[in-house]
Amino acid sequence: MTLLRQRPFGEFGTLQREMNRLFDTLSPFRDDDIDFKSFMPAAEVTETDDAIDLKVELPGLKPEDVDIQVAEDSVVISGERKSENQTEENGLTRSEFHYGSFRRVVPLSTRVDNSEAIADYNDGILKLHLPKVAEERNKVVKISLV
Template sequence: MALVRWEPFRELDNLQKEMNRLFDSFSPERYGRLTDGVFAPAAEINETDDAVDLKLELPGMKPEDVDVQVAADAVVISGERKSESRTDEDGYVRSEFHYGKFQRTIPLPTRVQNADASAEYKDGILTLHLPKAEEERNKVVKVQLNPASS
């Protein structure tokens, strides 16, 4: 019988890999984005030379159930997706929809003019257009080039 050296750190490393694999199986694409057990809408952000455009998925929500607050460096979206009360003839209903209150804070890649922000809500997609702050738009940095030393 051969002696095998016990290496506890290798076992901990294997345990960590197994736990990571387990948590990776609960991907947001499969189960929806969850934050602290509460649904949070998926977001998409796009930065252009003049503005930051932000889109959020809010299917089935009414505009009056959503609150949008824009600061110079972040956007806070909160709201509530209200459940519909219904009963089935069999006495039970299965639902995979997420209901309840949510709040999501999205940091912006640059400062914006929050007073000039505009929003559009169509087909369950909230689109925010956030013009960049004037000092960010005109920000040009001159870089000094030093000759490479041989």
């Protein structure tokens, strides 16, 4: 009679390795994944009676790498975060940093006076102050019930 050693949880190790392999292949952080080359910076919009304030996270970018276009009804922010040349001799084996070009279009709820827009970039945060067009300020619209 041959005795077999039972490992009741032995298959869980195989299952875990297979799940890790699956998630690694589906991960957006793969070097050969084309979608990894771009990213979408986070934005925050605040509206007051007189203006719209927009903040956009752009860590690691230089001001000359960012292009801002303000229209009356939208803001387009585009640019490129250039990757640093990392090699395995530096010890890097995996990076979750997002590199490449980006384009973010932020639609505005009211028209703004784009000639009076003010931009400030500090500590990786772009701040835009967009004054509303004079006739949009405190605009009251009467709505009738049908």
